[in-house]
Amino acid sequence: MEHASLDLTSADQAASRLGISRASLYAYVSRGLIRSFSSPHDPRQRLYAADDVEALVERKARFRRPAAAAATALDWGLPVLETSITQIKDGTLFYREHDAIALAQHATLEETVCLLVGGLDEAVFRFPSRLPEGLAGPAFGPHEYVAQAIRLLSAPSPKESRSSEVATILRLMAAAGSGADPGAEPLHGHLARAWKAPQATDAIRRALVLCADHELSASAFAVRVTASTGTSLRNAVIAGLAALSGPYHGGMTERIRTFLDAPSGASPLGFRHRFYPDGDPRALTLLKNVPLLASDATTLRAVESTSGHKPSIDTALVMMERAFGLPVGAAFVLFAVGRTAGWLAHAIEQRSQATLIRPRARYTLSQNSSSP
Numbered sequence: 001m002e003h004a005s006l007d008l009t010s011a012d013q014a015a016s017r018l019g020i021s022r023a024s025l026y027a028y029v030s031r032g033l034i035r036s037f038s039s040p041h042d043p044r045q046r047l048y049a050a051d052d053v054e055a056l057v058e059r060k061a062r063f064r065r066p067a068a069a070a071a072t073a074l075d076w077g078l079p080v081l082e083t084s085i086t087q088i089k090d091g092t093l094f095y096r097e098h099d100a101i102a103l104a105q106h107a108t109l110e111e112t113v114c115l116l117v118g119g120l121d122e123a124v125f126r127f128p129s130r131l132p133e134g135l136a137g138p139a140f141g142p143h144e145y146v147a148q149a150i151r152l153l154s155a156p157s158p159k160e161s162r163s164s165e166v167a168t169i170l171r172l173m174a175a176a177g178s179g180a181d182p183g184a185e186p187l188h189g190h191l192a193r194a195w196k197a198p199q200a201t202d203a204i205r206r207a208l209v210l211c212a213d214h215e216l217s218a219s220a221f222a223v224r225v226t227a228s229t230g231t232s233l234r235n236a237v238i239a240g241l242a243a244l245s246g247p248y249h250g251g252m253t254e255r256i257r258t259f260l261d262a263p264s265g266a267s268p269l270g271f272r273h274r275f276y277p278d279g280d281p282r283a284l285t286l287l288k289n290v291p292l293l294a295s296d297a298t299t300l301r302a303v304e305s306t307s308g309h310k311p312s313i314d315t316a317l318v319m320m321e322r323a324f325g326l327p328v329g330a331a332f333v334l335f336a337v338g339r340t341a342g343w344l345a346h347a348i349e350q351r352s353q354a355t356l357i358r359p360r361a362r363y364t365l366s367q368n369s370s371s372p
Contacts, residue, residue, distance in 0.1 A: 213342025
């Protein structure tokens with residue numbers, strides 16, 4: 001059973017521990033703060049993850065002090081923004097109420113961005129965009145790819161409708177990693193052709209959809225802060241790119257590749273995700289039908305047998321890159337191109353709220369400060 005390893009508690013026990021009513025408990029569940037499961041003894045009864053309950057008890061204790069509450073909210077804390085784009089609930093990822101794992105079985109990135117943004121005319125993807133002339137060769141990895149994508153996004157551009165602008169930005173992001181204009185070709189097919197890997201076409205499609213959004217990640221938050229100033233969609237995406245390139249976000253793919261080349265007994269990178277205690281469903285879905293390298297398959301089995309941890313989406317992307325012989329660094333490109341769909345949706349949603357995101361800081365005296 002998916003939750004067999006979890007400690008579960010009843011509704012009355014959970015509500016009592018939190019000091020709330022059962023109605024409030026159900027509200028926490030609906031917001032994704034507490035996972036609930038059917039009882040193995042009585043399908044009509046719901047049980048609740050004790051770890052989630054205890055985490056909320058601890059947070060409530062800290063949140064009695066406003067300063068602590070604000071600080072904690074920025075570190076995997078309670079929600080600080082409202083969004084209708086993505087929800088992570090009970091180990092499942094939803095794009096506007098649609099199961100992202102189910103979508104990845106058939107949807108394209110173009111269809112996914114239309115879903116995430118909402119009100120987008122899908123017909124815009126039937127026509128090629130006007131991309132800058134003189135595209136350079138393909139770029140891979142956090143540093144080279146981000147630099148090339150920013151150059152393309154920063155080039156002068158004609159005024160476009162919102163639908164056309166979204167399509168153009170997606171194609172620019174793909175062009176940065178392919179070195180060619182995608183035209184009106186679906187982006188997964190374009191990347192597979194540019195990378196001379198037709199056998200990876202469907203895996204690339206699934207990867208792009210699975211990477212499309214992940215709620216309020218560091219890069220999505222950077223996009224929303226930037227968009228809240230009223231700047232252009234292109235500039236908001238550039239902010240997302242800068243955040244994604246860091247070694248603790250999308251740049252993690254580079255560190256994982258190094259680990260896979262020389263696995264060690266140290267704590268493995270790219271395994272386990274805080275939102276998915278039973279395993280990242282994006283990674284499990286992506287790795288289905290991927291002909292893993294023998295060494296990577298061995299590493300997977302070894303990590304799971306010794307720690308019980310399963311691969312994250314970052315690890316799955318790198319293993320897919322290696323399995324299909326994609327260019328080194330293609331894993332990051334797939335992450336960035338796919339995540340652009342979510343960035344665009346977050347930027348558009350944030351701009352519609354016409355509110356500047358401007359938190360306050362708590363000043364503390366530096367230890368290096370000298371006394372007067």
